[in-house]
Amino acid sequence: MTIDAGSASIFFDPAVFGTPATFFPVEGGSWPIDGIYSEAYALAQSGPGVASTAPIYTIDATTQPRTPTQDDRLTISGKGDFVVNDPQPDGSGLIRLILERA
Structure with missing residues (x-):
């Protein structure tokens, strides 16, 4: 199932759940982008029992x-x-x- 264009837009709206950012593709240029920022649990590769986000x-x-x-690079507002x-x-x-992190 593919999400229809715009059907998920409420979730990415900075007034609701989203966080604005600026996207910088490798080949140059930039544009504004909205997405959902999170810091998920991650197990570090350095050894057993080491966790981070x-x-x-x-x-x-x-x-x-x-x-x-x-x-590609991102500058995420406030992050x-x-x-x-x-x-x-x-x-x-x-x-x-x-x-x-850059």
């Missing part, structure tokens, strides 16, 4: 000029600057951008 920014792919790729480490499409039209 990982920044994630979820977007509606149907509203983007192009699909985000690894090494800072990030590099896209792993874009993860979920098959429904949303993409979870697994981020690293």
